[in-house]
Each structure stands twice: as C-alpha cells, then as structure tokens.
Amino acid sequence: MDNQNLSLIERIRDSDVYFSFIKSPTAIISTIILTIIFFCSFFVEFVAPFNPFNPSSLSLMDAFTPPSWSEDGISKFLLGTDGQGRDMLSTILYGSRISLIVGFSAILFSLILGVALGLTAGYFGGKYEMFVMRITDVQLTVPSILMALLVDGIARGLISKESHDEMAIYVLIFAIGISEWPQFARVSRAATLVEKNKDYISASTIIGVSNIKIMFKHILPNILRPILVIGTIGLALAIIAESTLSFLGVGVPPTTPSLGTLIRIGNDFLFSGEWWITFFPAIFLVILAFSINLLGDWMRDTLNPKLN
Amino acid sequence: MSFLKIDNLSVNYGMRKETVYAVKNINIDVKKGEILGLVGESGSGKSTLGNAIINLIDEPGRISNGMVILDGINIHEKPGDIFKYRGKKIGLIFQDPQTSLNPLLTIGEQLIETIQTHLKLNIDECKNRAISLLKEVGIKDADNRFDDYPHQFSGGMRQRVVISLALCCEPELLIADEPTTALDVSIQSQILELIKTLTKERNLAVILITHDMGVISETADRVAVMKNGDLVEIGLTKEILTNPKELYTKSLISSVPPTNKKISRFKIVKTKKNEEKGANIKILNRWNKKKIIYGDLIKIKNLKKTFQDGIFTETSKNTIMAVDDVSFNIREGESFGLVGESGSGKSTIAKMVVNLFKPSSGEIFFDNVCVTKIKKNKEMMNFRKQIQMIFQDPYSSLNGRLKVRDIIAEPIKLHNSLITDNDLDNYINDLLESVELSKKSAIRYPHEFSGGQRQRISIARALATQPRLLVCDEPTSALDVSIQAQILNLLKDLQEQLNLTILFISHDLPVVRQMCDKIGVLRNGKLCEVSDTEKLFLEPKHEYSKELLYLMPKIESIYD
Numbered sequence: 094m095d096n097q098n099l100s101l102i103e104r105i106r107d108s109d110v111y112f113s114f115i116k117s118p119t120a121i122i123s124t125i126i127l128t129i130i131f132f133c134s135f136f137v138e139f140v141a142p143f144n145p146f147n148p149s150s151l152s153l154m155d156a157f158t159p160p161s162w163s164e165d166g167i168s169k170f171l172l173g174t175d176g177q178g179r180d181m182l183s184t185i186l187y188g189s190r191i192s193l194i195v196g197f198s199a200i201l202f203s204l205i206l207g208v209a210l211g212l213t214a215g216y217f218g219g220k221y222e223m224f225v226m227r228i229t230d231v232q233l234t235v236p237s238i239l240m241a242l243l244v245d246g247i248a249r250g251l252i253s254k255e256s257h258d259e260m261a262i263y264v265l266i267f268a269i270g271i272s273e274w275p276q277f278a279r280v281s282r283a284a285t286l287v288e289k290n291k292d293y294i295s296a297s298t299i300i301g302v303s304n305i306k307i308m309f310k311h312i313l314p315n316i317l318r319p320i321l322v323i324g325t326i327g328l329a330l331a332i333i334a335e336s337t338l339s340f341l342g343v344g345v346p347p348t349t350p351s352l353g354t355l356i357r358i359g360n361d362f363l364f365s366g367e368w369w370i371t372f373f374p375a376i377f378l379v380i381l382a383f384s385i386n387l388l389g390d391w392m393r394d395t396l397n398p399k400l401n
Numbered sequence: 402m403s404f405l406k407i408d409n410l411s412v413n414y415g416m417r418k419e420t421v422y423a424v425k426n427i428n429i430d431v432k433k434g435e436i437l438g439l440v441g442e443s444g445s446g447k448s449t450l451g452n453a454i455i456n457l458i459d460e461p462g463r464i465s466n467g468m469v470i471l472d473g474i475n476i477h478e479k480p481g482d483i484f485k486y487r488g489k490k491i492g493l494i495f496q497d498p499q500t501s502l503n504p505l506l507t508i509g510e511q512l513i514e515t516i517q518t519h520l521k522l523n524i525d526e527c528k529n530r531a532i533s534l535l536k537e538v539g540i541k542d543a544d545n546r547f548d549d550y551p552h553q554f555s556g557g558m559r560q561r562v563v564i565s566l567a568l569c570c571e572p573e574l575l576i577a578d579e580p581t582t583a584l585d586v587s588i589q590s591q592i593l594e595l596i597k598t599l600t601k602e603r604n605l606a607v608i609l610i611t612h613d614m615g616v617i618s619e620t621a622d623r624v625a626v627m628k629n630g631d632l633v634e635i636g637l638t639k640e641i642l643t644n645p646k647e648l649y650t651k652s653l654i655s656s657v658p659p660t661n662k663k664i665s666r667f668k669i670v671k672t673k674k675n676e677e678k679g680a681n682i683k684i685l686n687r688w689n690k691k692k693i694i695y696g697d698l699i700k701i702k703n704l705k706k707t708f709q710d711g712i713f714t715e716t717s718k719n720t721i722m723a724v725d726d727v728s729f730n731i732r733e734g735e736s737f738g739l740v741g742e743s744g745s746g747k748s749t750i751a752k753m754v755v756n757l758f759k760p761s762s763g764e765i766f767f768d769n770v771c772v773t774k775i776k777k778n779k780e781m782m783n784f785r786k787q788i789q790m791i792f793q794d795p796y797s798s799l800n801g802r803l804k805v806r807d808i809i810a811e812p813i814k815l816h817n818s819l820i821t822d823n824d825l826d827n828y829i830n831d832l833l834e835s836v837e838l839s840k841k842s843a844i845r846y847p848h849e850f851s852g853g854q855r856q857r858i859s860i861a862r863a864l865a866t867q868p869r870l871l872v873c874d875e876p877t878s879a880l881d882v883s884i885q886a887q888i889l890n891l892l893k894d895l896q897e898q899l900n901l902t903i904l905f906i907s908h909d910l911p912v913v914r915q916m917c918d919k920i921g922v923l924r925n926g927k928l929c930e931v932s933d934t935e936k937l938f939l940e941p942k943h944e945y946s947k948e949l950l951y952l953m954p955k956i957e958s959i960y961d
Contacts (some may be wrong), residue, residue, distance in 0.1 A: 112417060292798035296859075299755050300812040300866065301785035314802040 113395045120391040123384035130381055134190040141183035142171075146349070151178050157362075160369050173369045175355075176362065181369060184355060185377050191351040192378070195265050196332035202270030203331075204324055207277025212316070214278070215285030216308050226282065229275035237272035237330075238337055244268035245343045258346045265344055269334045273327055280323055284316035318396045325389035329382040336378055352378045403430035404606045405454075405574055410467030412446070412453050412630075423449040423462065425630040433573070436600055436607040438621030438638065440614065442653075442881035443852075446630040447610045451576050454608075455491055456483045471574065489519040492567030496579040498559035502551040508535075508562050509547040512569055519570040534565040538595060557588035564595065568603070575600075578610045585742040586908070590952045593620050612881065614657045615911075615954030618642055626650050642956065656886035658911035660955045663935070666893065667886035667915075684831045684864065684899075697766075698870060698902050699731040699754065704763035706749050706926075723749045724760075725926035731919075733869070736896060736903035738917030738934070740910060740949070746926040747906045751874045754904060755790050756781075767870070786816050789863035793875040795855035799847040805858055806843035809833070812865040832861040836891060853884035860891065864899075871896075872904045877912065889916060910953045914938060922946045 105111055114120050133140045143150055155178035161168050172181035214225040232240065248264040249257065288294065289312065297307050332352075338344040339353025340360075347354055352374050359371025412424040424446045431437045441447045452458055454469050456477055468475045476486050487493075495501040503511060512531035516522060522530065528547070535543035538561040551559055560580065567575060577596065581589040597620055600607050609621055617624050617638060624642075625635040626649070634647045645651045656667055706724040724746040731737040739747045752758045754765060756772055765772040767784060775781050792798040799808060809829050813820060820828070830840050836857040847855055856876060863871060873892070877885040889912065896903055907913050913920055913934075920937050922929045922945060930943040941947045 292792035292794055293800045295752075295757055296790065296792065296798055296862065297800075297811070298757060299785060299788070299790050300862075301782050301815055302811065311800050311802075315800070 110395055114391075117391055119387050123387040123391075126380065126384045127388065130189065130384075131193070133186050134193050137183075137186045137190055141180075141186045142169075143180040143183040145179035145184045145187060153178050157367055159367075172373050175358065175370045176367075181373050184350065185352070185374050188350050188352045188355050188374060189377060189381065191262070191345055191349060192332050192335055192353070192381075195262060195269070195335045195345070195351065196328055198266045199269035199331045199335070200273065200324060200328045202266060203273035203327070204277050204320065206270070207274035208281045208313075208320060210274070211278035211281030212285050212308055212312065215282040216289060216304070216312065222282070225278065229278050232272075232275045237269075238334060240272035241265075241268040241334060241338055242341070242343060244271055245338065249343075258348070261345050265335060265338060268338070269331050272334070273331060276323055276327060277320060280319050281316055284319055285312055288312045288315050322389060322393045322396055325392055326386060329385040329389065332378070332385070333382055352381075404433045404472060405429075405431040405608075406468075406470040407450075407454065408468040408470060410450070410453060410469065411465045412449050412458055412462055413465045414462040416461070422465075422630050424453060426467070427627075427632050429625055429632070429635065431574070431606045431608060433606050434600060434604045435623065436597070436609055436621045438617040438624040439608055439610045439627065440612065440617050440624055440653075441627035442612060442883065444629070445627040447627050448578055449630075450627070451578050451608060451610050454574075454576060455487050455493070457487075488515060488572075489570045490572055491574045491576065492570070492572035494560075494563055494567050494575065494577040494580045497583050498556055498563050499583070501563050502559060502566075504551050507548045507550055508554075512566060515566055516569050531565075531569065534569055535562070537599075538562070538565045538568070539591075540565070555588075556584055557591060560584060560588075560592055561595065564592075564599070568599065571603075573604075573606060575605050575607045576610070577607065579612070580609070581616060582611070582613070586910075586949065586954075587742065587952050589616070590619075590954070593954075596620065613954065614642070614654065614882065615660075615956050618956045619954050626653065652883060654956075656883045657956050658886075658889075658909075658915045659957065660911045660914065660938075660953060661957050663914060666890050684828075684835050684867075687828065687831070687867070696733060697730040698733040698768060699904070700764075700766040700769075701730070701750075701754075702728050702764045702766070704728065704750065704753065704765065705761045706746070706753060706758065707761045722926050724753070726763075727923075727926070727928045728763075729921055729928065729931050731870075731902060731904060733902050734900050735919060736905055736917045738905045738907065738913040738920040739923055740907060740913050740920060741923030742908060744925070745923040747908075747923050748874055749926075750923075751790070751872050751904065751906050754870075755788055755872055756784070782816070786866045787868050788870045788872065789866060789868040790872040790874065791856070791859050791863050791876045794879055795852045795859060796879075798859050799855055801847050803846075804843070805833075805845055805847065805850075808847070808858065809843075809862050809865055812862060816866050828865075832865060835864070835895070836861045851884075852880055853888060856880065856884075856888055857891070860888075860895070864895070868901070870902045870904065872906070874906045875908070876905075878907065878909060885912070892916070910949065922949065 138144070145151070155167075155170065155174050156176050158170050158174040158178075159166050160173045161171050166173065170180050170182075172185070174180055175184065210225050214222040245264055245268045248260075248268070252260050252264070294307060294311060297311055302311075335344060335351060336353030336356065339351050340357045342357065344353055345351045347358060350358065355374035356371050356378070359367075359369075359374065362370050407427055407429040410424060410427045411422060414421045414423055427450060429437070439447045439450065449458070449462070453464055456464065458464060464477065469477055471486065471490065476483060502508070506514075509528070509531060512534065513524070513527045516527045516530060532543050532547060535547070540546055540558065540561055546554075551562070554562060564580075575596075580596070581592050584592060593616060596607065596609070599605060609616075611617060621638045623636065624638045626633040626641065626647070628649050634641060634645065634650050641650060642654060645654055658667070704724055704727045705722070707720045708723055727746075727750060729737070739750060741747045749758065753760050754772075760773060767788065770780075770784070772784065775784060806829055809832055810825060813825060813828060829843055833840060833842055838854065838857055838861070842850070842854075842858070847858065850858065876892070877888050880888060892903070893916070895901060903916070905913065905916050907916075917934050919931065920934050921931045922937070922943065924945050929945045930937070930941065932942070937946060938950065941950055
C-alpha cells in the first residue's frame, strides 16, 4: 500500500501536467486562492468570527458599521456590518458556501446529463443523434439565464408557498443545470465521434463487448479531458448564474443569503453611502470566478493535445 | 568536387530531462547529378538531417555544431541567408501531397508565388515558366489545368505538382523526404522515374530520404544508412546492398522481404539484445483441440457493399461500389492474402468478414453458418469468439487508459465469466509470453511500449478468445522493416502451431508472398484473380496482376 502511494506521487511528480503546473504562476496563484476559499467556505463554522444567522449574537446597535480601517470602524467587524448588524466577513463566507454548493451541484447535474446524452448520441448516431443535437441547438438559441428564469418561474407555480423557501436551492440547481447541459452534450458528442472510429473500439466490438460497456469503459475515460476543461469554466459560469438569479430575486431566499443575494441587499444601501455592504460580496465573487476561469484556461492549454 | 558537403553536423533537442541528439556528427558529400539515398528506420534522424540542411528544425531542437557547405559557401553562417537558398537553390519535396499544397489557391497561383519570390520576372513570364514546368513533370494539358485547385488532382498528380514547385527556381539541390510513401505502388514507380530523369536532365544533386530499401535499390546511386542519429555506413548502393559491412545494415537488409522467393522465416541478425528463437507458444495446451476439418472455413458469395455519398442520401444516386461482387473461399489452416491499392475495398471486405459492416448484398459463411443472418446474441458471441482481428495502426488499436493486463483480460472474462483470478493471471502471462513480451508488461500502460510491442499486445488480445480465424488488416505497414520481420515471424509461428486460418490484407506484395498460401488481387472493389501464391508471382493471368508485379520495387534488381 505504502509503495503504491509512493509510486503514485512519483508518477504525478513525473507527469507533464505537474511540470506545466509548476511552470505556470497563474495556475499556482489561482489554485492557492481557490483552496483558501474552498477551505473557508466548507469549514465556515470554525473559520468565521461570527455566526450571522444566530439571532442571539446580533445587535441592531452594530448595524451599518463601516470597515474596520475607516473612521467609525470597529476592529471586531473587519469588513463592517450590514443593516441588521451582521458581520460582513462572516456573511460572505456563509454566502460563498451556498454559491459554491449550488455551482458545483448544478455543473455536476448538467455534466452528467450532457455527457450521457452526447455520448449516446455520438455513439449510436442516426435519428436519435439528430433528435438530441437539434434539442441542444434549440436550447442554445435561448440565453441560459432566461432558461433558468423560465424554469424557476415554472417551479414557483408548481411548488406550494410554504415549502418554496426550502426547495429554492434545489430549484436553482436544476434551473442552472438544465441551462448548461448543451455545452457538455456537444463537446462529448464531438469527442465520441473521434474516439468511435479508432481501432480499439472496433477491436472491442469484435471481441463482443456490449455497447454500454464500450461507451462507459472505453470511450468515456478517453473523452474526459475536454469535458473536465469545459466543466471548470462552466463552474465559474454556474456560480455567476446563481448570483445573477439571486440578484434578480429568484434565487435563494434572504434568510440564507448567497453571494448574489448579498449583493442585491447591499445594492439598496449603495446610494445612502454604505458601499461596503455590496462591494465586498461583489469583489469576492469576482475573485472566485476569475480564479476558476484562470485555472480552467490553464487546463485547456495543458490538456489540449493539439496545442502541445 | 562535391556540391553539397555536410560537415560534422549535429542536431540536439533539449528536452525536460535530458538533451537528445537526433543527429550526431554526420559527414556526407553529395555530387551533382547524383541521387543519395538516406535510409533508416523511424527515429533514425534521417528527416531531421534533411531539415537541418535548410535550417528548418523546430523548437526546442537546434543545430549544435557542424556546417552545411553548398557550392563552397557555408549556408548557415548568417541566420538570414538561409532564405536565399530555401526554395531557390534548394528544392524540397515532402511526403504527403495532400498537405503540402495550399487547398485554397490554384496550383498556378502557388507556382507563380514561388517563382516571383525568388526570380524577378513579370506575370506572363512566370506563367510561361510555370506551364513549361508542369509539362516537364508530366502534367497533361498543363495550359488548362493551370487554374485548377489541388483537390482536382489525384495523389500522384499532386506529387508531380509538388515536384514542379520544388523545381520552379532552378534549384541545384533537391531534398525529397519520403516522396512516395503516401502513394500507391503504380504511382510510386512513375514518381521515382520522374525524379531520376530530372536528376539526369538538370544535373541535380538529390537527397532521397526513405525507409524503403526497394525504392533505394531502384533509384539511388549511393546510399547512407542511419541509426539513432549516427551514420552507420555510406557507399555505392550496389555495394551496400550486396555486401554490407556493418551488422546493422546486414540485419536491415535481411529483414526486407524478398520478392523473388518464399522463405520460411526472416533471418534476424543476432545483436547483443535480441537472440532469435522461435516463439514459445505456451497457450498451445489451452487451445481448443477441436478436430480440424480441412474444409472451407470461410465462404464468401457475391459480396457487395455500397457507400452512399452526400447528405440526406437515402435516395441519392452517388453510390460508391466499395466491394463489387466478390466471391472466394478460405480453407481451414490456410492463409489467404488480399492485395490491392488504396481504395480497392480490401479493408471493407475485412470489416464485413468480422461483422463490423453489414454487406449490402451477398453472403458470408463461417463454418457453414451464414454470418449475416445471425440474430441471437448467444450465436453472435460464439461467432465473435472464433474470429478476431489485428489492425494496422498500433497506436489507435489499444485503449490508452487501460493497463495491458486489463486489455487482454477483457475478452477472456467476457467469454469465460467463470474464470478465477488465478487462472486469469496465468492465462495472461502465457499469452504475453507467447507473443514474446515479458510478464511485467501486464502492469504497464500501452504508451510505454513501442509500435512493434503494441502490435504484439494486439495479437495477444486477439488470441485471448482462442479464435480460429485471424483477420490481419495491414498488420505491419505502420512498422519499421526489422520490426515487421519479427511480427511476421511471430504470426507464422502462431499460425503453424495453433493451426490458425489467416486472412491477410496488405498492399505490400513481397510481404504477402512471404505470408500467404493463396492470394486474391483486388482492384476497385472487383476481384481480378485468385491464385496460389507461387503461381501468381511466376505466371500472373490478369493484366492488372502483371502490372502490379512489374511495378513492385525489387531489391533484387541490384544483383542483375
């Protein structure tokens, strides 16, 4: 066991991907930033100085405290507080957890749906392929944010008012996921068409391997690279889509705010001078999306066999 | 006085871990009016040497030392000077005529562009010159074809255009990098003839880079043999081919399949590394010792396959007859060769035999069962088990994400789901040993192996189901000649001991002669002639067979 682990680490150290990672400062910096953000978000209970959702720790007296370095700032609240006296830093960290959960789940959902449809379409071809690819074409003509709004609207009509708030996050995941899958379907279909004509697929067919097994054991691992790349870039898009929807008021409810909700709440105070309430969540969102995009860009360059 | 002098030239590639020398201290002279053949296996540095002459080495490679002296001038001395020589004094011909012409420009435009770059001529003069060049390289109706696009020419014609491009500024040195490798044998001989004539008429110095000893023996005056970046031997073609001094040259020549006789095995000249021994067929005792009926194993009757061309084609008239009314039988234990040029339908037949394609009409019988009518899954599995295939490209025929062990285990487990892990491991080891690979290979990934070793893994996988028929679709045409000899030896041993029936598909007549008992000659989907191998080579009946045999480059021609 120990030996195997060692050889795995050595293999990673030896690989070209690791080499290009070490050589790329952008990749290293964005990975560090993302690791910090992920860590803080998932262990937020231990990292955040306050629990903004515990009413006993809140005091309206602290409301609208500016950031600690400005004149009226209190060192207790590093980035100031919002209208209810919640610590901004803690709220942002709690909010980013919700944004990340929604983003990851949505992209996972669309990845599974898109790859399953694209892979089968590319492999079987014929009328089924025509059908699937035309659906993706149609869906790509609708802007994804509009698609998500539509799904959200329909869900609101279907789900009763009481359970709406707790269902909101699932609706959001579904709405974003359903608007992103055509990307995955297209890429995996194209990659499948390339792999399908290689001899090792013919060899498996001649051996008598079933279609399902050929698709998932042989083709899927070989088309994962491009899917991983658009998955990463799609993650940033999904997080931004979540924030946009929340900003528009159709996302997660204000009782459990995500980054987008925080920006919307802060937006109301912008003209009365309390800029920090909207500025810090916004800048946090930019850094998060930017780091993911940079990492995705690096991955695309490294994993693309054509560029090497 | 030599025209081109390569003096102590080295090229190295600074890789991540080490510096690799692609070309090491090479000294070569070429005279005017002479064709120097540069021969070697893949990775020997022959193409790198050709590119180094015109300073066209890609990063991270660089010329580390040495000089290239053309007509008394060191052409690498000033970095910018090389542009004056490329295309003007030195002409180039590349391997693939599909990609060496710009598909968006007419051939006329491409010729005029090149001429104008180097010579100060007006448009009319350029055009006249271009047309006379096209005539010289044998393009018929050159005046009218001047404004045609590259795709309107066939492969051979396109290579002629490439040659005319290389010649258009009166070069004195011509570097031809595998100029005929992408072409069929009949076109290959025309192109080689053209290069020979042009060398004489224009008094060119020519460097002909190739891996094909047959091509060398028919065209080159002198030959230089390269291996791993070193120059092994250089001398007159006849001397090198008939009386090679170096061990490597000897082994290279002995692995070229002779065209004039059938030999039982290829001689592998012993070096320190490989000791020749027959394959140790360990899987023999596992083989299903079924009573062998020496009847016809495969019967093919009036086989036809059409491909539709164009979109929405159910009713389209552009149908291509890939296979047109082909019938032949293969006896059990026999090896049957299908030969033909590209597009003759030989691979299509192979794919129909293994049931990858459905025939448009006609029937294929395997062991008296009609393959095309198998409906039940169980019957199909039974059929799949008995018939396996080996592919041309060893790089795409193995799934790079699986370990060798898993690649070979897949067919075994599929057809014998009750096998224990212990048995499975033993079986895989036996299979690997039978194809002369070590047991350790099992835990490695395909990319760690060379082309020849990958082909051995392919063979092991094909043998795993204990098939009766092995379809080999150009199994060695992607391999170097010495590796080819080893693989062909292996196939012969396996066939002999396991009593396999082989359908062997190839464009390479000498190889087919060594491997097959019977040969079918295909042309444009039609079967021209089926005959015993020796009979076909001695007295071909069909006109096309005669032509093919006549055009085949013969290494023996040097002895006459």
